[in-house]
Amino acid sequence: MNGFNVKFGYRDNFLDDLQPVDVLYETRVSIDGCQATIDAHGLKHKELNDLLRETVQRGSTELVINNVFGQRYIGTRLYLPSKDKKLHIEVNRYPGNDLGAFLNGHRIIVQGNAQDGVGNTMDDGQIIVHGRAGDVTAMSMRGGQIFIRDNVGYRTAIHMKEYRDKAPVLVVGGTAQDFLGEYMSGGMVLLLGLNLQEDEPHRASYIGTGMHGGVIYLRGCVAEHQLGKEVGVRPLNDQDIVVVDRYVREYCRHFGGSPDEILKGRFQKLIPVSLRPYGQIYAY
Secondary structure (H helix, E strand, C coil): CEEEEEEEEEEECCCCCCCCEEEEEEEEEEEECCEEEEECCCCCHHHHHHHHHHHHHCCCCEEEEEEEECCCCCCCCCCCCCCCCCCEEEEEEECCCCCCCCCEEEEEEEECCCCCCCCCCCCEEEEEECCCCCCCCCCCCCCCEEEECCCCCCCCCCCCCCECCECCEEEECCCCCCCCCCCCEEEEEEECCCCCCCCCECCCCCECCCCCEEEEEEECECCHHHECCCEEEECCCHHHHHHHHHHHHHHHHHHCCCHHHHHCCCEEEEEECCCCCCHHHCCC
């Protein structure tokens, strides 16, 4: 097993009445073939992302990052010009904001919860979170897939859009907070509500406010007053059933559970009733 050591240092004032002190962290990158293991303990987000980029440039394609506690932008600066070379990144513990922002084809698996902005403006690839995710998950996402085992926060899938042949997919095992699918213009959200009791409604209000494209599949109960005025509720057709079946089964492959039991639940489809809900307020 090969590898290399990296030292990071900076000066800090812990208290105003003390002299600046030197803070030094040293971490080890262990490399075994194409796999690299990185200890993120004590590293700032820029230091960690610099280290990830250097490790990839040395040829590693499978990255395991341990002791992650809030470092942001993991996966963001790992663009590779070769379309055939994709990375597999396992994040152990708790990544910070904008995990996988602008992700372009790599696969990120999080063994824990994630903070806000998972998959921000994501273009391609896959993010799998074995826990919950924070606010604005899948914001402006335009391609790829995100699977969240548990709940998501406010304004999930805001501005989600389709781009050419790309259609983003977000699957959430739990429920969401307010403004799910706000201004959504493309793609698909599947909200399963697996942590809700039978007949317990989803928590979100203003679902689909400003929505003018895409579709939200919702398992379980939601009252009319929880929906934005721009969306209508429809039953699933045969094509919808195929789509829901596919992604429920993939969700269970990632997180466990019985897809057949989940599919017995009541599903409904939310779609926009207008392609230009705010067109009348614009001046031309």
